[in-house]
Amino acid sequence: MRYLQKGHSQPHNHKFLKSKSGDYERSFQRSWFDKYLYWLEYSVENDAAYCLCCYLFKPDKGEQSGAKQNEEYRLAALEKALRHDKLIAPSIQKDIINAFAVETINKLISDLGDAFFSILVDEARDGSNKEQMIIILLYVNKRGCVVECLFIIMHITDTTALSLKMGIETLFSKYNLSISILRGQGYDGASNIHRDLLNEKQAWKVKKAIESGELSTGQGLNQDTSLKRPGETRWGSHFGTLLSLINLFSFVIEVLEDFTENSDNGVEANLQLSELNSRFNEGNTELLICMASLNPSDYFKAFDKGKLVRFAQFYPLEFSSTDLMTLELKLDNYIDDMRSDSDFSELNDITSLAQKMVEKKKHLIYSLVYLLITLALTLPVAITSVERAFSAMKIVKTHLRNRMRDQFLNDSLIPYVEKDLFDSVDKEIVMQ
Structure with a gap:
């Protein structure tokens, strides 16, 4: 383990030699260390680049990095260690995958913070013909971006409303999510x-x-x-x-x-x-019509002050009577400011409006209007992210791997689907 503790070999200050390749002279680029931070190694002795992961999990590839610790690691971790203590053992690899999945979800919860969110729920059968329920988290982050992330995939024995409700409540309790900030539920199940x-x-x-x-x-x-x-x-x-x-x-x-x-x-x-x-009752139809007044296209052509106030009235917990009066007064300043600011003249949708308001700090000036925008963006009206998760499930758990356990399926899917969050996970935390 001393080799891992020492860190992989990345000699930033080394003068990399050039070698002729065809009509050109080429050399190793120092910037590659930053681009491939976690796996790229360079051996000064051999003047060659290597993959750290390939070395750790494929010890028969020979010496790399010119370090004596390589042989010590190979003997200690891959030959003399007990079978269940080896990094190449399935149980250890599953623990590593589980640790990455847990930290990826922790990143998601941290990014969510105390923002309002919605959930999208659906179920489908996996490669072993078992019913799997997928939950997608939908929210607007601190940068004004709409985020749809895979939260969990779990096996369910039936698709009754009571069973799904109990499963969701258990999940919320596990991750300390408050139902009081849940603002929408989208469900397309039981089919x-x-x-x-x-x-x-x-x-x-x-x-x-x-x-x-x-x-x-x-x-x-x-x-x-x-x-x-x-x-x-x-x-x-x-x-x-x-x-x-x-x-x-x-x-x-x-x-x-x-x-x-x-x-x-x-x-x-x-x-x-x-x-x-x-x-599609009258209330929902009116809600969608009012929400359309936030559209910034054509210099906020769809803006309607009365409809936006009515939109706020659909959320009595967020907008008190005092807030409604304040909103009505602020909307006049808001629309004049938006139409006179060239930065907002070429926006075409509510998502880009939210991002631009955060970028220009307008969300602090028109906080009630921005709250309306975030509530509109968290309405669970799309299920594309759910379908993408199901497509990934069919790739990970095929008929040839139909004995994959539910926990392992969930742990494998989360990093696979949420690659950006997975890449941001601190590897040191996982190793600990």
Whole structure:
């Protein structure tokens, strides 16, 4: 371990020799040490560059860095050490990955601070056909940037609202997150369990029909079908969805009847029905219309003082009656300042407006307006980050690695998805 404690060999003051390569003379560049700080080594004796990680985990590559500690490390850590104490042991490598995942999440929590945030929740099946729930944290950081980060991926036994609520509360308690600063929840789940029930009903009906002679058997007959998900922009996909709904209408009705007959599922079905009915009610529509008044494009053409005051009224915990009166007075100064400042003339969206206000310190002058902007940006209206996390899950846990445990899957996904946060983790803390 003395080699690690001494640090990798990066002789910044060494005069690197030039060697002819073709028609040019080339040499090692000192700036590479800063660019590849954690893994690049240079051997003065051999006039060659090496990878520290390759050396530590592949001892059969020979001597590097010209240091005697290399051989001592190889003997102590890779040959004489007990099997479970070796850095190449799976248990040790999993501990290292877990430490990096924990520190990455700690970086996320530190960056969040006491800012308002929302969560995006969804679930899907992994390579071993297990239901995995992913939670994405959405907030505006101190630089005015919107951040969507993978918070956790965890296995769930069912997708009922009560189970998800308990899982989220446990998670909040573990990381000391206050529900009082939670300002939105986006959930796009339960589709898998509904699809399974629908397929089971269809398969049972087909089986009964074959047994009674109502259907004939043969290649290509009685294949599984399911409800098609409509695309966002293609009307043809909507037509296909309607056709599949007509084809499976009787099965859909039976699934819904089963949900209402069962007390637990009936509650869940009613909750989902209420959610669908309220997704685009008058209140939500008015909220989106008011929020559009913050758009800075075309010299704040969409600005509407009355709508912004109305927008603030949707958040009574953040805006008292006194704050609303102050906001109404501040909005006149705000819009005059924005339209007269050339730095804000070419902005096209609310995200760039938030960043520019922080950059120019305007968020301190118009703190109530900036609060409106952050609340608008934390509305959970997008799930692209969730889909990216699921895509990464399919890469990390494939059908060839379907025995991967849940904790190892979570620890592997967090650094893989959140590469920027992972790169900022202090390696010294992980080593300790």
